Amino acid sequence: MSSSAVAPSPQLPAILVERPEHARAVEVLVDRAFGPGRFAKSSERLREGNHKLDDCSFVALHDGRVIGSVRLWPVVVGDKPVAFLGPLAVDADERKHGLGQALVEAACTAAAKAGWRAVLLVGDAPYFGRVGFAAGPAAQAIMPGPADQRRVLVKALIEGGDADLAGPIRIG
Numbered sequence: 001m002s003s004s005a006v007a008p009s010p011q012l013p014a015i016l017v018e019r020p021e022h023a024r025a026v027e028v029l030v031d032r033a034f035g036p037g038r039f040a041k042s043s044e045r046l047r048e049g050n051h052k053l054d055d056c057s058f059v060a061l062h063d064g065r066v067i068g069s070v071r072l073w074p075v076v077v078g079d080k081p082v083a084f085l086g087p088l089a090v091d092a093d094e095r096k097h098g099l100g101q102a103l104v105e106a107a108c109t110a111a112a113k114a115g116w117r118a119v120l121l122v123g124d125a126p127y128f129g130r131v132g133f134a135a136g137p138a139a140q141a142i143m144p145g146p147a148d149q150r151r152v153l154v155k156a157l158i159e160g161g162d163a164d165l166a167g168p169i170r171i172g
C-alpha cells in the first residue's frame with residue numbers, strides 16, 4: 001500500500017425520518033429490545049389505534065440496516081396536546097455510542113419544529129434526564145393503565161410547554 005492510501009472508513013450511522021420501507025425492520029428491532037411483553041405496557045395503549053407522527057419518527061441506519069428507532073405519537077393530557085415518545089430502541093451491538101440520545105434529540109427537534117409544546121414518555125429518569133426530561137411537571141399526567149408515576153417524564157419544547165399537564169393521557 002502506498003503511503004497516501006487510506007483504509008476505507010466504515011459508514012457512520014445516519015439518522016433519517018422513518019419511511020414505510022423501514023417499518024418491518026423497526027418492528028424486529030423493537031421486539032428484540034423489549035421482548036414479547038412489550039404489548040402489555042401501558043404505553044402501548046397510547047399507540048394501538050393511533051397514528052405515529054411521520055415527520056417526528058426517526059431511524060438510525062448503518063450501511064442501510066436499521067440499527068435504531070424512535071417514534072412519536074399524538075396524545076392529549078387533560079385538554080393539552082403533546083407528543084408521546086416511544087419506543088426508543090438501539091441494536092444491542094450498537095449501543096453506548098450516543099445513538100439513543102441522538103434519536104431522542106432528532107425527534108424532539110422535529111416536534112418543536114412541528115409546533116408541539118412538549119414531549120412526554122414513560123422511561124428511566126437517569127437516562128432521559130440527560131436529554132432534558134423531568135418527572136416533576138408530569139406528576140399529574142395519568143397513564144391509561146398501571147405505570148410508575150416517577151417514570152412519566154416530560155420535556156418542554158416551548159417556554160412553559162410543560163405547565164399544567166394534568167389529567168388522563170389519551171390518544172389525541
Ligand SMILES: CC(C)(COP(=O)(O)OP(=O)(O)OC[C@H]1O[C@@H](n2cnc3c(N)ncnc32)[C@H](O)[C@@H]1OP(=O)(O)O)[C@@H](O)C(=O)NCCC(=O)NCCS
Pocket residue numbers: 033034086087088089090091094095096097098099100101102122123124126127
Ligand atoms: C436505552 C437505549 C435506547 C440507549 O441506547 P444507546 O444508543 O446506548 O444510548 P446512548 O449511547 O445515547 O447512551 C448510553 C448511556 O446511557 C446509559 N443507559 C442506557 N440505558 C439506561 C437506563 N435505562 N438508565 C440509565 N442509563 C442508561 C448507558 O449505560 C450509557 O451510559 P454511558 O454514556 O455512561 O456509557 C438502548 O440501551 C436500548 O435500546 N435499550 C432497550 C430498550 C429500552 O430500554 N428503551 C428505552 C425505554 S423507552
